[in-house]
Amino acid sequence: MSLQVNVNIVKGWPSASVVEKSLSAAVAVAQGDIVYISSAGQWEKATASAAKEAFIIMADSTDPSTGRTSTNPNSYTQIAYGAVHGLSLSNALEIETTRYTGSSFAPNTELTLDGTTGALKAAASTNVVVGRCTTGFVQIGDRKYITFAPCAPYAKA
């Protein structure tokens, strides 16, 4: 939970035509995490896959409107309204995000996921690609973003 903006959709959203979901999270997720939908219909983290629909998380699972539980459960019980919002990477979007690992993100750098952390990183030759950088680093305040255009995932090799 934070007031910091770790994801900014530069182009393509808000829009009534995007594929978006509000789901509960099977594990803690944060803004910018790239996740998948589990068989139970919850957000889950996994390695990049060309066989699954990838989503980018727009809110921390600890934010108030995400159906979170009470912060002090023995004192009170929060009614869990809300869910965690995510946008499909198959949408035509351009996204700024601080959720990445690595230091080299020139335009056209193909991006994959860093294991099961939900973070983006530059794709190696055998990785599944989920997007391509459109701009190098952008510094806004104390946040350093990479900008990328997501795509339907494909195996790079």
Next chain:
Amino acid sequence: MNTNIPAKLINDKFMEKIASNDLNKAAEVATDFTRLTLREEGLLRKILPPQTITAAELDKQLDTDEPVKIIDKEVSQPLSMSVGFATLPKNRIMKGDRYRVDFARILSPSYFQDVRRLEQYDYDIRNVFKENAIKDHMTAEDVPFFAAVDAIVGSTGNAASSVTGKVQYYDFSTSNNPLGSAVNFDRNSIVEATKILSKGYTPGPNALGKDSTPIRLNTDLILMNANTGREYLKLQHSNIGDLSTDLFKNGLSATTILGHKHLFTMKDDVIPDGVAYYFAAPQFLGKFYELEQPTMFVDRRAFMVEFFIYSSIGASIGNPYGVAKVKFF
């Protein structure tokens, strides 16, 4: 909102306004209908009547820009004691507790269709979708609330709640209930169930232990589905006297039994057969706020009409001792 207008009349006005392209009026009459129906049929709204709250009354948080309201709780304080002369009192720092109410949006799907196609139904298909959307809206409010209640009382009957330490779930279908044998729905279990909230309980050891005032609450509302409620009709005159005759003659028209308000719902998907919930009065239970009351958005672009319902609500059970559950069968 005029609450004296029958829901049917409000509903009939909707198509007139759509036909005349008066969308603001159409949204207004549809919103009236939505709120009227929610008030009549929403379970949470009967247990914890919603309080309207404005953005100005919310409490800003350091770490989020989402709406939050902080509520002060009644303090838990120690008992007075009898002491010998010249004994000085114990010192206690005065410090209260608080809880928070987080808000989220409840949103129906957006229903749309070409008006020419809508005209081809002998019944008002738009109205059917609208009524179902309202029911879904209520379910979206009610289901998380009962999930929270179930989380407080625990999933195993006749065992202490992991939240409060008090047994707040009696299962009369098993023999380890307070009556000592499986009894199902009878006079004994019905009466015993009403004691759950009023039985004094002193939390410990985290609070003030045995020095603190026991928590005791009156049951304000008993909620069960109509199928469970009809079990009252089976009770004999020898069990409950003339009430038996009244119930048999008039059905579940009685709303006060054993001096407690009863609410019988048709929603057996939310409240299963054989289960009843017991609630303290709203002021001893928690808060249910409406930041945006249920509102029907209606739009018509050329020949396409669409509508959806949205609201912003938040609720918390500030006093986990204020809820109880019973499984009769």
